[in-house]
Amino acid sequence: MPSTRCEDGPDAGTAGAAASDRIYLLGLADDALIASHRLSEWVARAPDLEEDIALANIALDLLGQARMLLGYAGELTDPVLTEDDLAYLRPADEFRNAVLVERPNGDFAVTIVRLLLLAAYQYELYAGLRTAADARLAAIAAKSVKEVAYHRDHARLWTLRLGSGTAESRRRMETALAAEWPWFCALLGDDRADRSCRHWVAEVLGTATLELPEDRVATPSGRDGVHTPDLDAILAEMREVTAAHPGATW
Amino acid sequence: MSAAEIRERVAAVLDPELPMVTIADLGILRAVEVDGGAATVRITPTYAGCPAMEAIADDIVAALAPMPVRVEVVLAPAWTTDWITAAGRAALDAAGIAPPGPVAQVSLELAVRCPNCGSLETRELSRFSSTACKALRVCTTCREPFDQVKPL
Numbered sequence: 343m344p345s346t347r348c349e350d351g352p353d354a355g356t357a358g359a360a361a362s363d364r365i366y367l368l369g370l371a372d373d374a375l376i377a378s379h380r381l382s383e384w385v386a387r388a389p390d391l392e393e394d395i396a397l398a399n400i401a402l403d404l405l406g407q408a409r410m411l412l413g414y415a416g417e418l419t420d421p422v423l424t425e426d427d428l429a430y431l432r433p434a435d436e437f438r439n440a441v442l443v444e445r446p447n448g449d450f451a452v453t454i455v456r457l458l459l460l461a462a463y464q465y466e467l468y469a470g471l472r473t474a475a476d477a478r479l480a481a482i483a484a485k486s487v488k489e490v491a492y493h494r495d496h497a498r499l500w501t502l503r504l505g506s507g508t509a510e511s512r513r514r515m516e517t518a519l520a521a522e523w524p525w526f527c528a529l530l531g532d533d534r535a536d537r538s539c540r541h542w543v544a545e546v547l548g549t550a551t552l553e554l555p556e557d558r559v560a561t562p563s564g565r566d567g568v569h570t571p572d573l574d575a576i577l578a579e580m581r582e583v584t585a586a587h588p589g590a591t592w
Numbered sequence: 593m594s595a596a597e598i599r600e601r602v603a604a605v606l607d608p609e610l611p612m613v614t615i616a617d618l619g620i621l622r623a624v625e626v627d628g629g630a631a632t633v634r635i636t637p638t639y640a641g642c643p644a645m646e647a648i649a650d651d652i653v654a655a656l657a658p659m660p661v662r663v664e665v666v667l668a669p670a671w672t673t674d675w676i677t678a679a680g681r682a683a684l685d686a687a688g689i690a691p692p693g694p695v696a697q698v699s700l701e702l703a704v705r706c707p708n709c710g711s712l713e714t715r716e717l718s719r720f721s722s723t724a725c726k727a728l729r730v731c732t733t734c735r736e737p738f739d740q741v742k743p744l
């Protein structure tokens with residue numbers, strides 16, 4: 343990969359700030375990386391060809407975002423690490439992704455609900471970060487928010503179709519929402535971005551005639567490095583080739 | 593090679609996924625700097641996950657060989673389909689790919705013209721198509737499906 347740089351140059355700040363920025367970047371990066379991997383599990387299994395291609399494209403966008411963020415986080419690590427070091431060699435308890443994205447896929451409704459919640463969350467976050475003082479992060483956010491807007495709308499359209507579709511599609515959406523909502527609550531605080539994220543999701547669910555689940559916070563959130571065993575499983579699969587052929591390039 | 597010739601050669605490199613359009617017409621070529629016997633070329637990805645960036649970098653190096661070339665990927669400002677030139681839009685249309693409409697500041701659906709028969713009666717089949725930058729549409733007049741580079 344050619345070197346990536348921001349036209350204004352990175353601003354890592356002091357060492358202490360760099361460490362906390364790094365943890366923050368890893369949260370964003372790992373959400374994108376793990377969600378990308380789970381979405382790519384749908385390839386050749388989606389309900390129809392168009393959806394197969396859509397989920398693969400969304401997974402590819404998320405992988406690209408993860409690479410930009412991991413590359414930056416790696417540069418803030420002492421000693422400096424590459425995006426591959428962070429993706430393939432980092433212990434699971436140093437992953438900062440939300441548990442929302444690491445659990446195994448269920449049916450298509452589960453995937454759509456997770457995508458709706460994740461994209462709504464990422465959209466507000468990236469929209470806010472476009473004006474971050476850190477020029478490199480602002481550039482990544484400005485790039486990502488445009489892609490996430492498409493993901494969010496894709497999930498919205500499916501939510502409308504499934505929510506007001508058949509009794510079966512509705513039942514599946516209700517089950518998925520009840521299961522995913524506490525993991526979504528675990529991610530949200532009470533700042534402006536989180537409030538507008540909740541507001542947007544509530545509006546979509548309302549239009550889809552789906553009831554807004556009651557707030558309940560699941561633990562762990564994943565942000566502090568504590569995860570479910572499902573993360574170990576997905577990382578083992580993701581690392582099968584690098585584990586069998588350490589240091590190989592192609 | 594003169595600086596002008598270097599710029600011309602880089603600008604003429606084709607996009608591997610939309611090979612009817614040059615990287616200059618696609619708006620992903622951001623700068624060509626010549627310093628003595630070496631060149632620095634800056635490109636920007638269409639989408640974050642664009643898998644073609646490495647191939648494009650290789651093609652730029654090959655276009656200027658044996659001159660030493662440094663290819664840098666810049667992220668800011670983020671690429672937009674508004675940067676596709678008139679020549680690029682014409683080349684897409686001629687190849688059966690509908691060019692993107694202007695990026696809307698407010699949410700509005702503009703009619704997309706069928707590149708096959710010219711009809712404005714087309715509808716979206718899928719927001720995502722064969723590559724990240726395209727949507728799949730179908731013409732309700734001639735019934736032909738076609739790709740559109742979607743506004744970003």
Ligand SMILES: [Zn+2]
Pocket residue numbers: 706707708709710711731732733734735736
């Ligand atoms: Zn037509």
